[in-house]
Amino acid sequence: MKNQRIVLASRPTAEATLDNFRLETVDAPAVPDGHVLVRVHYMSLDPYMRGRMNDTKNYAAPVALGEVMGAGTVGEIVESRQAGFAPGDKVVCMGGWQELAVLDARQPGMVRKIDASQVPLQAYLGPVGMPGVTAWVGLNKFIEPKAGETVVVSAASGAVGSVVGQLAKAKGCHVVGIAGGADKCAYVVDELGFDACVDYKQYPDEKSLGAALDAAAPKGIDGNFENVGGMIMDTVLSRMNAFGRIALCGLISGYDGQPLALQNARLLLTQRLRIQGFIVSEHMALWPEALAELGMLVATGKLKYRESVVQGIAAAPQAFLGLLKGKNFGKQLVKLV
Amino acid sequence: MKNQRIVLASRPTAEATLDNFRLETVDAPAVPDGHVLVRVHYMSLDPYMRGRMNDTKNYAAPVALGEVMGAGTVGEIVESRQAGFAPGDKVVCMGGWQELAVLDARQPGMVRKIDASQVPLQAYLGPVGMPGVTAWVGLNKFIEPKAGETVVVSAASGAVGSVVGQLAKAKGCHVVGIAGGADKCAYVVDELGFDACVDYKQYPDEKSLGAALDAAAPKGIDGNFENVGGMIMDTVLSRMNAFGRIALCGLISGYDGQPLALQNARLLLTQRLRIQGFIVSEHMALWPEALAELGMLVATGKLKYRESVVQGIAAAPQAFLGLLKGKNFGKQLVKLV
Numbered sequence: 001m002k003n004q005r006i007v008l009a010s011r012p013t014a015e016a017t018l019d020n021f022r023l024e025t026v027d028a029p030a031v032p033d034g035h036v037l038v039r040v041h042y043m044s045l046d047p048y049m050r051g052r053m054n055d056t057k058n059y060a061a062p063v064a065l066g067e068v069m070g071a072g073t074v075g076e077i078v079e080s081r082q083a084g085f086a087p088g089d090k091v092v093c094m095g096g097w098q099e100l101a102v103l104d105a106r107q108p109g110m111v112r113k114i115d116a117s118q119v120p121l122q123a124y125l126g127p128v129g130m131p132g133v134t135a136w137v138g139l140n141k142f143i144e145p146k147a148g149e150t151v152v153v154s155a156a157s158g159a160v161g162s163v164v165g166q167l168a169k170a171k172g173c174h175v176v177g178i179a180g181g182a183d184k185c186a187y188v189v190d191e192l193g194f195d196a197c198v199d200y201k202q203y204p205d206e207k208s209l210g211a212a213l214d215a216a217a218p219k220g221i222d223g224n225f226e227n228v229g230g231m232i233m234d235t236v237l238s239r240m241n242a243f244g245r246i247a248l249c250g251l252i253s254g255y256d257g258q259p260l261a262l263q264n265a266r267l268l269l270t271q272r273l274r275i276q277g278f279i280v281s282e283h284m285a286l287w288p289e290a291l292a293e294l295g296m297l298v299a300t301g302k303l304k305y306r307e308s309v310v311q312g313i314a315a316a317p318q319a320f321l322g323l324l325k326g327k328n329f330g331k332q333l334v335k336l337v
Numbered sequence: 338m339k340n341q342r343i344v345l346a347s348r349p350t351a352e353a354t355l356d357n358f359r360l361e362t363v364d365a366p367a368v369p370d371g372h373v374l375v376r377v378h379y380m381s382l383d384p385y386m387r388g389r390m391n392d393t394k395n396y397a398a399p400v401a402l403g404e405v406m407g408a409g410t411v412g413e414i415v416e417s418r419q420a421g422f423a424p425g426d427k428v429v430c431m432g433g434w435q436e437l438a439v440l441d442a443r444q445p446g447m448v449r450k451i452d453a454s455q456v457p458l459q460a461y462l463g464p465v466g467m468p469g470v471t472a473w474v475g476l477n478k479f480i481e482p483k484a485g486e487t488v489v490v491s492a493a494s495g496a497v498g499s500v501v502g503q504l505a506k507a508k509g510c511h512v513v514g515i516a517g518g519a520d521k522c523a524y525v526v527d528e529l530g531f532d533a534c535v536d537y538k539q540y541p542d543e544k545s546l547g548a549a550l551d552a553a554a555p556k557g558i559d560g561n562f563e564n565v566g567g568m569i570m571d572t573v574l575s576r577m578n579a580f581g582r583i584a585l586c587g588l589i590s591g592y593d594g595q596p597l598a599l600q601n602a603r604l605l606l607t608q609r610l611r612i613q614g615f616i617v618s619e620h621m622a623l624w625p626e627a628l629a630e631l632g633m634l635v636a637t638g639k640l641k642y643r644e645s646v647v648q649g650i651a652a653a654p655q656a657f658l659g660l661l662k663g664k665n666f667g668k669q670l671v672k673l674v
Contacts, residue, residue, distance in 0.1 A: 051607070229602070248606050262602035265566070269585050269614040270388070277606040 001028035004313045005098030008063045012053055015256045016324065020053060021069070021317040034106040037079040040095045042309075044072040044125040045320045045332040046159075047227075050255040069097040072130055074114070074121045075336075082106060090116045092124045097316055099336050109284070118299040126159050126331040127305045128295045134280040135163035135225070136290040138247035141283070142276040143223035147172030150217045152236050155227035156197055157184040159305070159331035160249060163294070164225045165194045166303055173223070176216045178232060180326045187329075192304055200232055209235045229253045229260050237264045240271050248277040255324060306330030338365035341650045342435030345400045349390055352593045353661065357390060358406070358654040371443040374416040377432045379646075381409040381462040382657045382669040383496075384564075387592040406434040409467055411451070411458045412673075419443060427453050429461045434653055436673050446621070455636040463496050463668040464642045465632045471617040472500035472562070473627040475584035478620070479613040480560035484509030487554045489573050492564035493534055494521040494643070496668035497586060500631070501562045502531045503640055510560070513553045515569060517663045524666075529641055537569055546572045566590045566597050574601045577608050585614040592661060643667030 002025055009022035031037045052063045052070065063069055073095030077087050082105035085091075093111045095101030105111045114124050126132060138160075145151050151168040155161040156177025165175045165188065177188040177197035185197035196216035203209035213221075213235060220241040226233050229251035237246070254260035267273065297303035308328040310319045316334045323332045339362055346359035368374045389400045389407065400406055410432030414424050419442035422428075430448045432438030442448045451461050463469060475497075482488050488505040492498040493514025502512045502525065514525040514534035522534035533553035540546035550558075550572060557578040563570050566588035574583075591597035604610065634640035645665040647656045653671045660669045 229606075251603055251606050254603055259600070260603045261598040261600045263596065263598045265599035265602075266588055266591055266597045268612055269566075269588050272614045272616055272619065273612075274614070275605055275610075275612045277609045277611070279609055282609065 001100065002026070003028045003098055003100040005068050005096070006313060006316055007066050007068050008053060010065070011055055012256065016050060016053060016321060018317050018321070023314055028100050029102045031079050031081050031102055034082045034104055035102050036077050036082055036085045036091075036105045036111055038073070038075045038091060038093055038095055038101045038103060038111070039078045040073045040075040040099055040101060040336045042074050042122040042125055043095065043097060043316070043334045043336060044130070045316065045323050045328075045334060046072070046131070047250055047252045047255060047324065049320065050324055054257070070094060071097050072125055073101065074124050075101075080105070085111065085113070090114050090121060092129065097313065097334075099313055119295060122307065122333055123298055123305070125333060126307065127163055127298050127303055128291060130280060131159035131331060132163050132294040133287055133290045134249060135160045135167060136294060137280050137283050137286050138225050138249050138278060139164050139167050139223075141286065142247035142278060143225060143245045145171055145173050145223045148174070149222035150174040150176065150219055150241075151223040151225065152176045152178065152213070152217060152221050152239075153194075153225045153227075154178040154232050154236070155250070155252065155326075156188045156194065157192075157306070157329060158227065161225065161227055162188070162192055162305060162330070163303065166192055166297075168223075169193055169195075170302075174217065174219070176213070176221075178213075178228070178236075184329060187306070191306075206231055206235045206238070210238060213239055223247075225249060227252060230258075234263045237262070237267055237273070240267065240273055242271050244271060244273045246273060246275040248275055252324065252326075307333055309333045309335050311335050338437070339363070340365045340435055340437040342405050342433070343650060343653055344403050344405050345390060347402065348392055349593065353387060353390060353658060355654050355658070360651055365437050366439045368416050368418050368439055371419050371441055372439050373414050373419055373422045373428075373442045373448055375410070375412045375428060375430055375432055375438045375440060375448070376415045377410045377412040377436055377438060377673045379411050379459040379462055380432065380434060380653070380671045380673060381467070382653065382660050382665075382671060383409070383468070384587055384589045384592060384661065386657065387661055391594070407431060408433050409462055410438065411461050412438075417442070422448065422450070427451050427458060429466065434650065434671075436650055456632060459644065459670055460635055460642070462670060463644065464500050464635050464640055465628060467617060468496035468668065469500050469631040469640075470624055470627045471586060472497045472504060473631060474617050474620050474623050475562050475586050475615060476501050476504050476560075478623065479584035479615060480505075480562060480582045482508055482510050482560045485511070486559035487511040487513065487556055487578075488560040488562065489513045489515065489550070489554060489558050489576075490531075490562045490564075491515040491569050491573070492587070492589065492663075493525045493531065494529075494666060495564065496642070498562065498564055499525070499529055499642060499667070500640065503529055505560075506530055506532075507639075511554065511556070513550070513558075515550075515565070515573075521666060524643070528643075543568055543572045543575070547575060550576055560584075562586060564589060567595075571600045574599070574604055574610075577604065577610055579608050581608060581610045583610060583612040585612055589661065589663075644670055646670045646672050648672050
């Protein structure tokens, strides 16, 4: 049995390129005691992976050169050497950018069996997985919105942003998305039910983007779920009401190493704002509650989501580079079966 | 009876200057029912006053042109038309930049009687007043330091910073001050008991200031009480440990309208930091507990403080401009009797 995988071939010096990745075909890995072999059905592509390509201080260790890129995956066990796991079990695990992954099933949480009867398997990589829990934690624990408040979400049509906005709507908030392109904005309002969505591609500077935000959020902004950073974050910041809260989840505009200054930092003081940076994997105690709620919402059709799927491991690097530029529309997945 | 006072003559276009102030001599104000007339003994000069000279969105209404500049004051009642207040009572109130002030004693908290037998009257403008409570609230409610953690305080020899550091030391923290000049740094370490103090005037750029901070805070920084902003804040930010907390109290480096970008904003995410801007007057529920603790610490000599006193209302503008440039050494007061 052969395994195709993508390894980090070189580190980006600025923008990541296809040259930074290498496709390899190797023998299927051996399965030691306590481990399982998983055939990956879907792997997830997420912006945080860009940070791990750098050899710099970050919240996770960098991927080593020549090492398989990490990724959340869903799949099926094809061989098990650990009691409680059997071939045919559907699981979610960090299988990485490859078709076959060996994982230590003895470690808590490393291989989690999932029920694909109520929601599709790949939803465990989206609204009922890491992106969904990220949205849930940032909104509920750091923005803590009250009914009637205005919440703004950047990257609103994405895997995280789309959940943030729908959860905030359910709490009675006025919800404004920021997304790139008329199609995404229409989807955010018409399908997801946000009150408004601002197409940042139409507004090249803070002044024009700010005017559009003012129209969409006439009472100012109380909560900001920030996925982007840079000019978009500064513009939102300048519209924050007193005592506003910012859940800082991602800075996709700066993942290629661009300077990422917060120009309007003065407002943090004058408006008495709170910014909280967070990583969802450090809030594991909240996952069960979040997943239970998200799973119910997806199973009952109350939480909508959208996927961008490419086929085959060889397509992963190009899809990932597109994700960093906002070319995906919904959760970016790679289908491997 | 005549009253000398300082009014706002014009708004600064950049740096504030003496021309922005005007000394006036007027008749002592009449005392309506429910009011008291206070002879001001000491008035407080504080950085926040600079913000109120601008006609821009801020946490407090701007001072109107021709209006008396606001200030916290301590003094003695010379005439009372409100039961419960009598001539000779020592009080703390927002008397403003003037020798005689009329205040509505019916409004809760507007005129507060104080006991000057245990601590000097003017301490109610410093460690047992707004600056002390600011330190207490920012440290205890927003930094929430644990024993063994490292806390860095900018403007460390000032009215707020000096209290922050002493309270943090009492909690078992490693405490590092940042101050301007060898005299201030020596005072912060030798008199106030900080573990170290970095003289920012010796280090013109982030690299050299950062090296000095590394030496003073070898385990990184867990809590930052920020009074200054700009390059100093960015340098501290770049040394923050994961899950660090920043209490954002002041941005004195930007009070003249300079751009005040946070260059290292990316670290808010990668280090999962929290920044909380705050204004102490919005946390009134905490004042009684804070004042009780601070009063006890001052009365028993456990909390040290230092004052910079100028004599006479006419000296106030120059002293205020000096305060904005860090020329004061300790709490800046104007003595009016």
